[in-house]
Amino acid sequence: MNLRASQWKTPPGSPIERPADHAIHLWRTRLIGTEPQYEAARGVISATEKARADRLISPTLGRRSVFAFAFLRLVLARYLPVEPAAISFETGPFGKPFLPDGPGFNLSHSGDTALIAVGAQGSEIGVDIEEVNPKRATHDIAARFFAPEEIAELAGYAEGDDRESAFFRIWTRKEAFIKAIGKGLAQPLDSFAVSADIHAPRLTCSRIEHEPADAWSFGDITAFEGFEAAVCARGRIQTLSGFTA
Numbered sequence: 146m147n148l149r150a151s152q153w154k155t156p157p158g159s160p161i162e163r164p165a166d167h168a169i170h171l172w173r174t175r176l177i178g179t180e181p182q183y184e185a186a187r188g189v190i191s192a193t194e195k196a197r198a199d200r201l202i203s204p205t206l207g208r209r210s211v212f213a214f215a216f217l218r219l220v221l222a223r224y225l226p227v228e229p230a231a232i233s234f235e236t237g238p239f240g241k242p243f244l245p246d247g248p249g250f251n252l253s254h255s256g257d258t259a260l261i262a263v264g265a266q267g268s269e270i271g272v273d274i275e276e277v278n279p280k281r282a283t284h285d286i287a288a289r290f291f292a293p294e295e296i297a298e299l300a301g302y303a304e305g306d307d308r309e310s311a312f313f314r315i316w317t318r319k320e321a322f323i324k325a326i327g328k329g330l331a332q333p334l335d336s337f338a339v340s341a342d343i344h345a346p347r348l349t350c351s352r353i354e355h356e357p358a359d360a361w362s363f364g365d366i367t368a369f370e371g372f373e374a375a376v377c378a379r380g381r382i383q384t385l386s387g388f389t390a
């Protein structure tokens with residue numbers, strides 16, 4: 146299941162019906178804005194979120210973080226009977242934000258881009274977006290982060306653009322999976338493997354107890370030129386809809 150560049154739409158008016166089981170809504174935005182837009186974004190985020198953004202090492206990263214926190218609240222509020230500033234997040238044992246009575250969701254940002262995946266209530270979903278930076282697609286990085294099956298599959302791609310694209314498909318699918326299960330890097334990255342195949346995003350093996358590889362589905366997302374992105378969910382993914390905020 147893929148979401149291509151041409152499939153992004155203007156969102157419908159609020160409120161938006163929550164996605165049905167096996168449906169995922171994706172939201173994309175650029176984390177940039179004018180001074181008034183920045184002040185408006187600060188106005189909807191929490192004191193904790195503001196403090197986290199203000200602690201970041203550069204003003205650019207701080208501003209992007211403010212826009213990302215606001216983006217998440219503004220998107221989720223479309224599905225909820227509450228104002229963006231009134232949303233109260235809970236956090237899982239490994240830091241994954243969730244809403245006990247709201248839709249399943251997950252946020253990812255890279256550079257000045259951000260993506261949010263929204264699913265049915267209780268759905269376990271993860272999303273990841275990464276800037277395609279050839280300097281990172283090295284054998285050393287793959288050896289450090291990828292499972293043996295992934296390193297072997299990657300070696301089957303021709304050196305150059307093909308291997309670089311395969312590298313970022315593996316990277317984003319891996320990240321989307323560890324974010325879907327909510328463990329982040331507490332989940333050892335060699336405890337499972339994802340495919341690099343452009344046509345068949347999937348878990349190729351799982352060494353995680355009680356997590357068979359076929360319990361999870363993936364979608365590839367073309368959201369911004371120069372970025373690779375993937376979404377992962379427990380169960381089937383039947384439809385992907387994309388909205389540009």
Ligand SMILES: CC(C)(COP(=O)(O)OP(=O)(O)OC[C@H]1O[C@@H](n2cnc3c(N)ncnc32)[C@H](O)[C@@H]1OP(=O)(O)O)[C@@H](O)C(=O)NCCC(=O)NCCS
Binds near residue numbers: 213273
């Ligand atoms: C915590 C982690 C989920 C963050 O990943 P990331 O790629 O740095 O950042 P992303 O932008 O995709 O996701 C960050 C968002 O995910 C959410 N998040 C935080 N903890 C999470 C968790 N345990 N599970 C799922 N989502 C989580 C938050 O909304 C967070 O936003 P915030 O930082 O603005 O609060 C984790 O996977 C990580 O640190 N990865 C590092 C990357 C890496 O080394 N990957 C190895 C190659 S596969």
